[in-house]
Amino acid sequence: MATARVNALYVRRRARNTIAKSLAYAAAAFGLGWLVLILAVLLFHGVGGLSLSVFTQNTPPPGSEGGLLNAIVGSLAMTLLAIAIGTPIGILAGTYLAEYGRHDKLSSIVRFINDILLSAPSIVVGLFIYEVMVAPMGHFSGYAGAVALAIIVIPVVVRTTEDMLRLVPDTLREAAASIGLPRAHMIVRIAYRAARAGIVTGILLAVARISGETAPLLFTALNNQFWSLNMNAPMPSLPVVIFQFALSPYEEWQKLAWTGALLITVTVLALSILARSLTARRT
Amino acid sequence: MSEVALNDTNVTAGAGVTRASALNRLRTTDVAFRTLTRIAVFTVLALLSGVILALIIGSVPAFKAFGFGFVTTEVWNPVTEKFGALAPVYGTLVTSFIALVIAVPVGLMIAFFLTELCPMWLRRPIGISIELLAGIPSIIYGIWGLFIFAPFVQKYIQPFLIDTFDGVPGLQDVFAGPPYGIGMLTAGFILAIMVLPFITSISRDVFDAVPAVLKEATYGLGCTTWEVFKHVILPYTRVGVIGGVMLGLGRALGETMAVTFVIGNAHTVSASILAPGTTISASIANEFTEAVGDLYTSSLIALGLILFVITFIVLAIARYMLLRLQQKGR
Numbered sequence: 001m002a003t004a005r006v007n008a009l010y011v012r013r014r015a016r017n018t019i020a021k022s023l024a025y026a027a028a029a030f031g032l033g034w035l036v037l038i039l040a041v042l043l044f045h046g047v048g049g050l051s052l053s054v055f056t057q058n059t060p061p062p063g064s065e066g067g068l069l070n071a072i073v074g075s076l077a078m079t080l081l082a083i084a085i086g087t088p089i090g091i092l093a094g095t096y097l098a099e100y101g102r103h104d105k106l107s108s109i110v111r112f113i114n115d116i117l118l119s120a121p122s123i124v125v126g127l128f129i130y131e132v133m134v135a136p137m138g139h140f141s142g143y144a145g146a147v148a149l150a151i152i153v154i155p156v157v158v159r160t161t162e163d164m165l166r167l168v169p170d171t172l173r174e175a176a177a178s179i180g181l182p183r184a185h186m187i188v189r190i191a192y193r194a195a196r197a198g199i200v201t202g203i204l205l206a207v208a209r210i211s212g213e214t215a216p217l218l219f220t221a222l223n224n225q226f227w228s229l230n231m232n233a234p235m236p237s238l239p240v241v242i243f244q245f246a247l248s249p250y251e252e253w254q255k256l257a258w259t260g261a262l263l264i265t266v267t268v269l270a271l272s273i274l275a276r277s278l279t280a281r282r283t
Numbered sequence: 284m285s286e287v288a289l290n291d292t293n294v295t296a297g298a299g300v301t302r303a304s305a306l307n308r309l310r311t312t313d314v315a316f317r318t319l320t321r322i323a324v325f326t327v328l329a330l331l332s333g334v335i336l337a338l339i340i341g342s343v344p345a346f347k348a349f350g351f352g353f354v355t356t357e358v359w360n361p362v363t364e365k366f367g368a369l370a371p372v373y374g375t376l377v378t379s380f381i382a383l384v385i386a387v388p389v390g391l392m393i394a395f396f397l398t399e400l401c402p403m404w405l406r407r408p409i410g411i412s413i414e415l416l417a418g419i420p421s422i423i424y425g426i427w428g429l430f431i432f433a434p435f436v437q438k439y440i441q442p443f444l445i446d447t448f449d450g451v452p453g454l455q456d457v458f459a460g461p462p463y464g465i466g467m468l469t470a471g472f473i474l475a476i477m478v479l480p481f482i483t484s485i486s487r488d489v490f491d492a493v494p495a496v497l498k499e500a501t502y503g504l505g506c507t508t509w510e511v512f513k514h515v516i517l518p519y520t521r522v523g524v525i526g527g528v529m530l531g532l533g534r535a536l537g538e539t540m541a542v543t544f545v546i547g548n549a550h551t552v553s554a555s556i557l558a559p560g561t562t563i564s565a566s567i568a569n570e571f572t573e574a575v576g577d578l579y580t581s582s583l584i585a586l587g588l589i590l591f592v593i594t595f596i597v598l599a600i601a602r603y604m605l606l607r608l609q610q611k612g613r
Contacts, residue, residue: 017507024400027392031413031483034476038419041431092323100320110324113331116598119530120591121537123564124334127587130571131337151330158327182309184316212420215539215564219571239422243540246426254430261423272418276411 039265046262049255054263058227059241062250068260070227071241077229078142078221078237079211082149087203089150090157097158098165099187111162118155125151126216134220142228142235145221152213153206160202164195201275208271212264214239238264335591342585344577353585359550359566361574366582368589370550374467374560375590378542379535381471381556382478387528389475390482395512397483398490410487417480425544428473429465433545436472437464441557444468459555465547468556473541478531485527489520489608526604533598537590539564563590 053067060066093110101107129148134140168191176186192199222234223244242260245253346353349366356367397410441462448454493516501511517524547559548569561569563586574580 013507013510017509020395020509020512021400024392024396027389028396028401028409030389031393031416031479032409034479035412035416038423038427041427042423045430089323089326092320093327096320096324100317101324106324110327112599112602114327115602116595117327117331119533119537119594119598120334121539121564121594123537123539123567124338124587124591127341127567127571127584128334128337131341131584132333154327154330182313184313185309187316208418212422214420214422215568218568222572239420239540242422242426243543246429246544257426261426264420265423268418268420269415272415 042258042262042265045255045258049259050262054256054259059225059236059245059256060252061225062248063252065252066256068238068241068256068263070224071236071238071260072263074142074221074224074228074236075211075238077231078146078149078217078235079207081143081146081231082153082210083203083207085147086150086153086206087157090154090202090206091161091199093154094158094161095165095187097162099183099191114155114158117151118159121215122152122213123215123218126219129216129220140220140222140234142221142231142233145217145235145237146231148216148220149210149213152210152216156206156209157199157202160205161195161199164198164202165191167198168194197278201278204271204275204278208268208275211271212239212268214243218243338584338588338591342581342588344581345585348578349582353582354589357550357552361570361576361579364576364578366578368563368582368586370552371561371563371566371586372589373552374546375536375562375564375593377467377556377560378471378474378546378562379532381468382474382535383528383532385472385475386479386482386531390479390527390531391486391524393479393483394486394490395516397487398516399508399512410484413483414480416476417484421477421538421540424473424477424541428469428541429544432473433464433469436469437462441468444557456554457556460553460557462557463547463559465545465559466557467546467560470542470546470560470562471556473545474535474538477538477541478535481531481534482527485530485605486520486524489523489527490516492523493519520608522604523608526601526608529597529601529604533594533601536594536597537564539568543568563587 053065054069055067055072056069057065057067058070059068093114097107097111125148129144129151133144133147137144172190172194173186176190177183181189217237217240221237221240223240224234224236228235238260242257242264245257245260248254345366349356353366354368354372356365357369358365358367359370360366393413397406401409441464444458445460445462448458497515497519498511501515506514542562543565546561546565548561548565549559550561550566551558553560567583567587571580571583574583
């Protein structure tokens, strides 16, 4: 009798274990399935529209064929400017956190605030820039878009720079100090060099993050149907064009939206994989 | 600068002057660099305070006009200029809740799989693939959700839910209404896929930090893999897992583009999760550029402020939880 009960318990535990394990396998398949599904759909819808005209023609008026040239150029311009603004600030702030104020009170506050900025809703950043740049200037502009993106770049770069500088062994710093190298020179010549791959990874991740950002651009850079390199005027960008075209009833526009979506996804995934492989080789 | 130091030691006569000026130069650059890093740190501080300040100033007209009833009013009428935040706030909370209901169990199970079941050589590739889901821009989820997922939901999932729960008290109201395809359930589901990688990667990291001795001891008692997970790994890492979930929640609350595509943008509070609704971020994204009149703009900025306050609290709790775990690990 007793053994029967023990056996029943044993069988039940085994069964529960098997069920849980199968669920875990199923969950993993579910997660991977979505990645595959999303990529497959993107390829299916996007590749068809991929042609040379996408890169040589501007966004068309409703109901006619065209390309995405002005949107691609606008995205590139704003991304470059955002990186140019955000990276130096991010690296310097990360340097302070890792080198000068590793344990002081200011650093722990800034670390916390940086983490909040890192995951803060990007649309709020758009609102902020609208209030401090677009409204005073009186018009939407590529500059406003770039600054909004820069605010998203900064926390990413701060975080990775600090993490990577912390991986640099203190013995290197002490060796530099022992030959009389001032701290700033030790940081620039030794610590930055040792952490270079990691810092570059952070910048790449930041580029990946902002090249798909739409929300902060909606009411800062707005959009522009035409070819424009004037950053003081409304500027088109790939994500905003996708947003506008996908929600439109015109078939040509929807097709271009899919193609644009494919371009962005390929860029972003390539950047994140590149970033990973940079650090993977190091560690 | 090491070259300078070397050169200086080789010069014997008249070295004092050049040495002093070189030292001076070093000192200036040293101080200058230090100051620069400090300025950068204060810039980060100023950014957050600037965002909060700008939102508060921008939303003053709305709160002046509607008082705190702004948060509890459902009306959203641009024509009569009556605005209330209840519908977007409700939509934000409901979609995020749906996202967590789906993403937490699945994310934890994936982390369980990655740390306990998966063969070693597959762990890295599968882990990276799941994390790549986090890298896909939200606009891609949006366009995908609108064209592929919403029609699927409309055709299969919603009719099934409506039929199944028809006549069940309580539940029939939650799953009521015509199948639109777009709506809060669809938005919540897409959010679930988006926050899944965050929950998975943090859970995996904290599961990996469980001392092997603990697990081995439990296996030694004759426990099954599932029992080890449930009774040892989960309780040990509870704080970290909650931190990860909160981080995912923070993402879900503020997510804009993916939701904007599939939520339907209807300023109503309805019991049915199949009905179209709106979220804070979707309202702002949809209406801000078209908003005419200061009160309309200000109401949207006030929505932004509410969103920021909610996510700030959630993220602060997440950070606190994860920080506590780090200190415990030390």
